[in-house]
Amino acid sequence: MTSKFLELKGLHKKFGQITALNNVSLDVSKGEVIFIIGPSGCGKSTLLRTVNWLTPPDKGEVWLEGNIVGSLSSKLTIGESKLLNNFRARMGMVFQQFNVWPHLNVLENVVRAQTVVAKRNKAEAESKALKILDEVGLSEKIEQWPDHLSGGQKQRLAIARALAMDPILMLLDEPTSALDPELIGEVLSVLKRLVNNGMTMLIVTHELGFASKFGDRLIFMDGGEIIEEGIPEKILSMPKTPRLKMFLEKLNITSFKH
Amino acid sequence: MLEYQIFFDYAPMILLGFWLTLKIVVCAIALGIPLGLLLALGRRSNFIIISFLSTSFIEVFRNTPFIIQVFLFYYVLPFYGLRLPAEYVGTLALAAFGSAYFAEIIRAGIDAVPKGQLESARAIGMTDWQAMKNVILPQTLSIVIPPLTNQTLSLIKESAILSTITVHELTMTGLMVQGETFRPFEVFIMVALLYWALNETIATIMRKFEKNIKKSRDTGPKNNSSTALKHGENTR
Numbered sequence: 001m002t003s004k005f006l007e008l009k010g011l012h013k014k015f016g017q018i019t020a021l022n023n024v025s026l027d028v029s030k031g032e033v034i035f036i037i038g039p040s041g042c043g044k045s046t047l048l049r050t051v052n053w054l055t056p057p058d059k060g061e062v063w064l065e066g067n068i069v070g071s072l073s074s075k076l077t078i079g080e081s082k083l084l085n086n087f088r089a090r091m092g093m094v095f096q097q098f099n100v101w102p103h104l105n106v107l108e109n110v111v112r113a114q115t116v117v118a119k120r121n122k123a124e125a126e127s128k129a130l131k132i133l134d135e136v137g138l139s140e141k142i143e144q145w146p147d148h149l150s151g152g153q154k155q156r157l158a159i160a161r162a163l164a165m166d167p168i169l170m171l172l173d174e175p176t177s178a179l180d181p182e183l184i185g186e187v188l189s190v191l192k193r194l195v196n197n198g199m200t201m202l203i204v205t206h207e208l209g210f211a212s213k214f215g216d217r218l219i220f221m222d223g224g225e226i227i228e229e230g231i232p233e234k235i236l237s238m239p240k241t242p243r244l245k246m247f248l249e250k251l252n253i254t255s256f257k258h
Numbered sequence: 259m260l261e262y263q264i265f266f267d268y269a270p271m272i273l274l275g276f277w278l279t280l281k282i283v284v285c286a287i288a289l290g291i292p293l294g295l296l297l298a299l300g301r302r303s304n305f306i307i308i309s310f311l312s313t314s315f316i317e318v319f320r321n322t323p324f325i326i327q328v329f330l331f332y333y334v335l336p337f338y339g340l341r342l343p344a345e346y347v348g349t350l351a352l353a354a355f356g357s358a359y360f361a362e363i364i365r366a367g368i369d370a371v372p373k374g375q376l377e378s379a380r381a382i383g384m385t386d387w388q389a390m391k392n393v394i395l396p397q398t399l400s401i402v403i404p405p406l407t408n409q410t411l412s413l414i415k416e417s418a419i420l421s422t423i424t425v426h427e428l429t430m431t432g433l434m435v436q437g438e439t440f441r442p443f444e445v446f447i448m449v450a451l452l453y454w455a456l457n458e459t460i461a462t463i464m465r466k467f468e469k470n471i472k473k474s475r476d477t478g479p480k481n482n483s484s485t486a487l488k489h490g491e492n493t494r
Contacts, residue, residue, distance in 0.1 A: 054381055075304065081385070089383030099378035103396045103475070116392055117383040145475050158378075165382060 004066060005030040005200060006051070006169060011060035013046055013224075020046040021057060022224040030168075031198045035211035035232060038221035039247055044204045047221065048171050051202065052091045053084055064091070064169070089117050092162025096174040098154040100146040106133065106157055107142040110164045118165060125164070132160045136190050152183030156190055163194075170194065172203040208251065212236050220244045264444045268435045272445075275431025276452045282345060282427060283414050283456075286352035290413070291406070293353065294360025299390070301365060312361070319358035325419050327351050332423040345427075348420035356413045363409060367402035368394055400471045407464040411457045418453075428452060 006028035013021040020043040028034060036044045049055035051062055053070035062069040069087045071080045101109050110129035114120045120128070133139050136156040146154055155175055162170065175191070176184045188210055194201065195214045205211060211218055211232050218232035222243050228235055239245045300312030319327065331351040335342065342350075371394050379389035421430035432449040436442045 052381055054377060085383045085385060087383075088381055091381075093378070093381040095374060095378060097372075097374050099372075099374035101375065101378070101393055101397075103393075103400075112392055113379075113382040113384065116388050147475065162382065 004063070005032075006065075007061075007063040008047075008051065009061040009063070011047070011050055011057045011062075013043070013050060013055065013057045019043075019224040021050065021060075024060075024221075024224070024226055026219070026226070028200065028202070031200055032216045033195050033199075033201045033214055034203070034217045034219060035215040036202065036204045036219045036221060037206065037208070037211065037247075038227075039250075042221045043224040044221045045173050046224075048093075048173050048202055048204055051169075051171055052088050052093060054093070085117070089113075089165050090168050092159075092165060092167035092170045094155070094158050094162055094170065094172040094175050096177050098151070098158045098178070100149075100154050100157050100161070102146045104146075105142070106138060106144050106146065106149070109146065109157055110161050113161065114164050129160070129164055132163050133157075135163075135193070136160045137186070150183060151179045152186045155179065155187045159187075159190055159194075168200065170199055170201045170203075172201065172205075174204050174206070176205065176207060206251070208236060208248075220247070222247070261441055261444055264439055264441050265448060268439070268445070269448070271435060272428070272431055272448050272452070275426060275428040276456075278345065278426055279414075279417055279428040279452075280456065282349045282352065282420065282425070283417055285349045286356055286413060286417070287410055289349075289353035290356035291360050293357035295364055297357060297361035298364035298368065301361065302368070316358045316361050319355050320362070324351075324355050324416050325422060327355055328419055328423055344423050344425045345420075348417075348423060348425045348427075352413060352417055352420070355416065356409065359409045359413075360406065363402050363405045364398065366405075367398035370401050371397045400468070403464060403468045403471070407461060410460060410464075414457055414460075415453065 004027070006026075008024060008026040008028075011021045011024045013019075018041070022043075024043070024047060026034075026047075036047065038044045046055055050057045050060075051069075053062070056070060056072070059072070064087055067083075067087075070076075070084055073080075076084065101112070104112060107126065107129055110133060111122070111125045114125035114128065115122060118125075130139065130142065133142060136159055138153060138156055138160065141149065141153065146157065149157065159175075172191070176187050179187065184207070188207065191201075191203070191210075192214065203211070203215075213232075215232040217229060218235050219226055220228040220235065220239075220241075220243075227241050228239065228244050235244070236248065239248055297312045297316055300308045301316065303309045303312070328348065328351045331347050331354075332344065335347060368390075375393055375397065376389055379393040380386070384392065417427060418429035420427055421433060424430070426434075428449055432445050436445040439445065
């Protein structure tokens, strides 16, 4: 049972000529923290986006807690899209570009989906939002507009917005890649807390240090395939495939330049 | 040179025409903007029939002269048993014509909202409509106010064409008064001034409205703040 928390089965996805996913399968246990790395265009973001069907795959299945997510038919029935929306609400997604809602203040950003999707009443949603905003360190900013927040604050807001829905799984697509270096730490420390709380997470990232410290598993993708996977420290210190070796060497070269 | 007496003698009649223009325009806009919104959403719909019908409607009304549309409404509707007073027909024609333009403005406004906004709304479990209503359309509003205002002003000017189907609006009244007085200069100055005053008023109101939206995002919201503060103080 525990090993079948999230299952990705034979996912395929093509964008025109480009193969983003080529027969990718993955089993994720509850509470597992999985980091996904790879060169740009390797399909790692696509993999994350197929999990909540934001990018429906061409072939393959996603199972969450024994239930199938999404459907391959190009038009979902009303029942199917309702189910899908239920799954999505329980899979918190965090984007590289934050995608906070600029027309709503900080508090309302965290309240809105709770009232609209989870049908909580406003008072309940607000008290939950305030609690979570406090946890991510934004309790001083509840009346601010997102445009007035720093990148790190925006990303913490985006995480809070997802957490307010009581997700059982978090999908994070390069959550720190759009941030100035000095702002990365504050987002990572929020993620650390999630790891410590036992949240199941799939994280696409370039933060190898963070991945090796907090990841249960590291996945290296290239050309739409999983090339290597295993315990982060092991994989990073002793890459088996030349492709991963090359990728890590490139990353090291760029990090020396800093 | 100018016969000032005409201004006084015919002002009541002209104002009556202005009043009808005002009523027609307000109704046409009140019908046209919601219809435009529906058409804009319809055009983006996944249902092929709905998007085809919406697109056809928009393209037909955008690409034919308004005066022809007015004639069609006026002369063709009775053939199908729909006998309406001329001012009703005119209002409907104006609303239909305006809605096609409103639709395109709203569609452009929706497209101008970054793609990530819709994605984040869908990813959190909102339906397409919930995402539109809660995330996309509110952001569209501040984008579309200037072009919607422009379109409203030109719709008011287009309403003069309704004089051709015997609607006794401002232009028609002007023509009648000029027929009685043979003083085109005085009469059409009055008419022009009234159109100008109406448009200028609307433009000013919309500029204020636009500023208010922008300002509210700089200083923080007024309506939400009381409850938010209360809760905020409780947590500290």
